[in-house]
Amino acid sequence: MDIDPVTGGTLPLDSQQLGTVAANSSHIILFKWGSLTTLNNPPWESTFSLSFTQMGTPSVTIFALVNWDVAFSTRSFFTQQVEMLIEHVAQTYLTSTDIVIRTGQYFCCTYDINPQLKRKYSRLRIQYFSQYLVDEFNARFGKERRIIIWDVG
Numbered sequence: 001m002d003i004d005p006v007t008g009g010t011l012p013l014d015s016q017q018l019g020t021v022a023a024n025s026s027h028i029i030l031f032k033w034g035s036l037t038t039l040n041n042p043p044w045e046s047t048f049s050l051s052f053t054q055m056g057t058p059s060v061t062i063f064a065l066v067n068w069d070v071a072f073s074t075r076s077f078f079t080q081q082v083e084m085l086i087e088h089v090a091q092t093y094l095t096s097t098d099i100v101i102r103t104g105q106y107f108c109c110t111y112d113i114n115p116q117l118k119r120k121y122s123r124l125r126i127q128y129f130s131q132y133l134v135d136e137f138n139a140r141f142g143k144e145r146r147i148i149i150w151d152v153g
Contacts, residue, residue: 035068036081044081048088058097061089062150065133066104070125082133086140095145101137102150103130126153 033044040047063085069078089099104126130153138147 035065035073036078036085037068037072038077039068039072045084045088048085048092057094060098060100061093062100062102063133063137064102064150066126066129070104070122070129075128078129079132082136086136090140098146098148099137099141100148100150101134103134103153105152 033047034040036044069081073081093099106123106126130151134147134149141147
């Protein structure tokens with residue numbers, strides 16, 4: 001998400017050219033992942049790059065994770081992926097970029113019909129994964145940038 005309501009910014013016109021966003025308007029970039037799970041194709045870490053900021057420094061970035069992680073991942077895998085994500089964030093976004101962490105909610109995922117995925121979902125897993133994510137982002141970035149918790153649980 002890239003919002004610069006004071007000075008404006010840039011937006012993609014096509015894959016090669018950038019246009020301008022007028023002052024006092026919002027510029028939003030959305031990138032959809034299936035959380036940090038292995039269900040992403042291509043894998044989330046291969047798509048996380050400096051290209052996220054090629055159109056300017058975002059004021060805010062929102063990470064809405066946990067739901068698919070709880071449903072289709074293990075605690076061990078999730079904690080490893082969160083560490084990788086935090087390093088990518090540290091390398092990609094300036095400290096002036098606020099971070100919003102959206103916690104998991106108590107419903108998720110339409111993959112119940114696929115028995116191969118073996119969905120694992122419970123209130124306590126959501127609480128654990130959400131709290132782990134918040135704690136790790138606060139531990140890494142809490143002193144150098146603003147962390148906002150969007151608690152939807």
